[in-house]
Amino acid sequence: MKRIRRSSLHSIAYLHFEAVAQHKSIRKAATELCVVPSAVSHQITALEEELGLPLFQRLPRGLALTSAGETLLHHVRRAATEIERGRSFVQSLQGQQSGKASLATVEGIGLGPVAGVLSTLWSQWPGIRLNMHISSSVAAFDAVDRGEFDLGLAYATQESPRVKELASADLAIGAIFRSDHPLAKRKSLRLRELADTGLPLLLPGRSIAIRAMLEHALGRDDLRLMPRLETNSVTVISRLAREGLGVAVKTRIGVESEISQGGLVFVPVRELGGTVQRLVLFTRQDSLLPPASLALAGILKTLVEGLAA
Secondary structure, three states: OOOOOOOOOOOHHHHHHHHHHHHOOHHHHHHHHOOOHHHHHHHHHHHHHHHOOOOEEEEOOEEEEOHHHHHHHHHHHHHHHHHHHHHHHHHHHOOOOEEEEEEEEOHHHHHHHHHHHHHHHHHHOOEEEEEEEEOOHHHHHHHHHOOOOOEEEEEOOOOOOOEEEEEEEEEEOEEEEEOOOOOOOOOOEOHHHHHHOOOOEEEEOOOOHHHHHHHHHHOHHHHHHOEEEEEOOHHHHHHHHHOOOOEEEEOOOOOHHHHHHOOEEEEEEHHHOOOEEEEEEEEEOOOOOOHHHHHHHHHHHHHHHHHHO
């Protein structure tokens, strides 16, 4: 069996390299690492000399990774993830209910359903440390594919053979607005009807997956005419709907309690014709989940299956 080659550099060089790549600045990396900038610079120079290639371009406004630097960063981060997974497996052999779990998800899911089940996770695994990253759905799929996170929980925008699906739920899209509105008791409605009553649209921006679905169903011209607000934050949309400042067009996620308590209503929109958003819990196709992430996956699987019910 081939042994791992012993580098003339210590692992600290890769730690410094990752920090510089993250901040695009030796000074900022040094601040994060609590060392002097010259120490970081020395580690980067030594690493470049060992590899025989420049890892950064020195620009007037900071540093940028070269193609070699981007390749190395990818493998450094993946190696760090694998080491952390190994630590979790070892801790599980000792019967420790601890370890590190990681999840990439989207704002509405992270602040809503996921936050709601974390008490269950920590009651069973009190020592688990969770790294939860909020991003767009596309970025969540990419981050899991790159090995930066063990799990992803996001809306599918296209089928990806790179990930392994653990659970999914089709979530209806509708109009969400105050229950004291004259149209609140309708079984379904058209968005134009709401606009005609003086209740304008609150729409997600184009970085949110649901926006493309709306444009396909309604047409861009109608969307330009009606919205009062466009934002990349579904939390903002939900908050303004609660205040009666407009109608949010989205799934029930994030406002389930307000709907169940009667403060808000969810009414299907005829123009959407039963359009749904598909929420997917996934991991890398070739991933072996460490115990902590496996425990989180079990809890999230139950959550997603409950949303589909």
